[in-house]
Amino acid sequence: MSSAAVPVRRLCVIGVGLIGGSLARALRLAGQAEEVVGCGRGLANLERARELGVIDRFETDPGRAVVGADMVLLAVPLSAMDPVMTAIAPTLEPDCVVTDGGSAKASVVEAARATLGPALPRFVPGHPIAGTENSGVEASFPELYRGRKVILTPLEETAVEAVATVKNMWEACGARVSCMSVAHHDEVLAATSHMPHVLAFALVDALSRWGDRDEIFAYAAGGFRDFTRIASSDPLMWRDICLANHEAVVAALERYTGDLTRMTEAVRRQDGEALERAFRNARDARERFLAMLES
């Protein structure tokens, strides 16, 4: 953590689920947040978050929740970013830094430009590359971000100090922070995360409608469980991500479908050489990827 770090005095987490709850837990564990205010629509979840000690208190109105906060994390579905920003803009403190955890950035930035007004330079768009297929505050844990990447996509207008403050906050949770452009983020994540989720959802959805469904699943092997784990992710969250990043997701899906069609043709003409070459390249690439992750 940089020496410029100023611990958060009052963190306001809007959306106390896996992402927001885990940030609150991690900052508390690191002694980096004096007070945490939660905000959300589900009273039961907020009460559970308070019971668990993830938050100190809560508000259900975002405009009230951010009063007095010096750091706000928006950890709500992408479709809720615009209304939440609209609600908090009038009551944000003048020195408050705002960041978010949205999995696609262009739509969040569009909402920020439309709603935040004078607070825009203190908004740092962000995306922690972490998660599990579970959701809700019960699923949150303080180690979620340890060793994981967080991407920030600051705008031309974004204040350098605001970026440093958000970077320090994530580093205090054990994350490694890097910056890139909004468009580049959305293309890379479409390829490595958004498209693979669509592929897995499409596979399980398709199989569930093929012939004798129970039999199909009964003979699925262990690999199938791993391969389809991401198809257990939150349907609403992934619907929102596909809608928010639709251009890059469609481009990635079209490119993949083209590659898959070529591979299907190789199976059809029984072209063992082409299949072996592609399969070997895939295995080698994945091994390099795992080695890179470990280094």
Add this chain to the structure above:
Amino acid sequence: MSSAAVPVRRLCVIGVGLIGGSLARALRLAGQAEEVVGCGRGLANLERARELGVIDRFETDPGRAVVGADMVLLAVPLSAMDPVMTAIAPTLEPDCVVTDGGSAKASVVEAARATLGPALPRFVPGHPIAGTENSGVEASFPELYRGRKVILTPLEETAVEAVATVKNMWEACGARVSCMSVAHHDEVLAATSHMPHVLAFALVDALSRWGDRDEIFAYAAGGFRDFTRIASSDPLMWRDICLANHEAVVAALERYTGDLTRMTEAVRRQDGEALERAFRNARDARERFLAMLES
């Protein structure tokens, strides 16, 4: 295990890798195999198998290896089934039961009909639905088949007693055995195993050729590791499976590509309802599948 079970006196495992080695280990552990003879092409692997106690001795010539055996497991790549059957047919004992572990059955049955002659009624085509992405005798372990399914696809000519003997053998390893037709097996496995492997290989292969490869993989999240685990499987084995079961694999891939194209169109026209319906159906289907696995 049925009371009709007769322990194996001499098991001959041709191909002492994950599948063959694990059967030998499991039968030994259950006290169901008096002697195990290994056979394969790699001397180092056979010597390692003997060191590990997986086999008692080995031969490199399949025709010699089966002499005196009352049970033979063919655990070789699909492309080697025909030559190995050709090699063992003349020296099989008159009462010897032969089975295999091939992941696609039509091509194995075709080879058996072409090569085994009078031994055909004692050949029981089989497929243990178990495995990991690792291979070789070092990867084998006696619990591999515990609680897993083994599918047998007996032919019209197959002797009922031979089926019972093979069923008992797999049950002694903790597996649950069921029977179905060759064609039905190949269709179901194309959908649940062969096609998903092609999808995963195609995804990693495609990403490895997109723009800045290292960056693409650097921002891949945890889900990506699970989703692509099966792309670390043996390229030659999966090439063989795709070639052997090409008709059913192509049919499954075409059907999936059609479903994926429809989902891509839903993303393009930003049809949130269609996406949510498909994603929700997929998640629900997977949860039913996991519940079924546990019950």
